[in-house]
Amino acid sequence: MLRLRETYDEFTSCCAQLNTEYGNLNVYGTIIGVLGNRCNNFKVDLPRQIEDYEKFSQEHNLCIAGDFNISFSDNYYYTKSGRDELSKCFEKAGLVNLTAGLQWNIDHIAISKDILKEAK
Numbered sequence: 001m002l003r004l005r006e007t008y009d010e011f012t013s014c015c016a017q018l019n020t021e022y023g024n025l026n027v028y029g030t031i032i033g034v035l036g037n038r039c040n041n042f043k044v045d046l047p048r049q050i051e052d053y054e055k056f057s058q059e060h061n062l063c064i065a066g067d068f069n070i071s072f073s074d075n076y077y078y079t080k081s082g083r084d085e086l087s088k089c090f091e092k093a094g095l096v097n098l099t100a101g102l103q104w105n106i107d108h109i110a111i112s113k114d115i116l117k118e119a120k
Contacts, residue, residue: 001016001017001018001019002016002017002018002019002024003016003017004016004017005017005026005056007028007049007052008048008049008051008052009045009048012030012031012032012034012041012045012049013028013029013030013031013049013052013066014028014029015027015028015029015052015056017060020115022061022115022118022119023060023061023115024059024060024061025060025061025062025063025112025115026056026057026059026060026061026062026063027062027063027065028052028053028056028062028063028064028065028066029065029066030049030064030065030066030067030068031066031067031069032045032046032049032066032067032068032069032070032082033045033046033069036069037069037070037077037078037079037082038079042069042079042082046082046085046086047085050085050086050089053089053093053095054089054092054093057093057094057095057112058093061111061112061114061115062093062095062110062111062112063109063110063111063112063115064095064108064109064110064111065108065109065110066107066108067106067107068086068106068107068108069082069106070082070083070086070106070108071083071103071104071105071106072087072097072099072100072101072105072108073100073101073102073103073105074103074104076103076104076105076106077104077106090110093112094112094113094114095110095111095112095113096110096111096112096113096116097109097110098110098111
């Protein structure tokens with residue numbers, strides 16, 4: 001590990017910068033909305049964590065992993081605005097959600113497309 005990165009809320013997220021064979025990688029662990037996606041803490045966490053994702057993805061490759069409290073492939077558990085905001089953020093930051101196609105799933109892994117080009 002190269003260093004720990006400061007996140008918007010140390011209780012719902014953490015980030016470590018790692019040195020990998022593909023270059024530096026910021027790894028962001030998260031839970032967006034500890035009490036679910038219809039509670040006020042989700043509405044606060046989502047935009048603030050998106051700011052973190054955008055900042056960390058500009059510096060180095062980024063991997064975001066954790067409980068997003070959003071399903072992407074079905075209507076299992078999501079808010080349209082939350083899903084749309086995360087999808088827009090991932091596109092802008094050059095991330096791909098590797099777990100978006102899993103049904104009944106709210107835990108995800110999104111990673112920079114550039115690092116996937118190098119992986120085997």
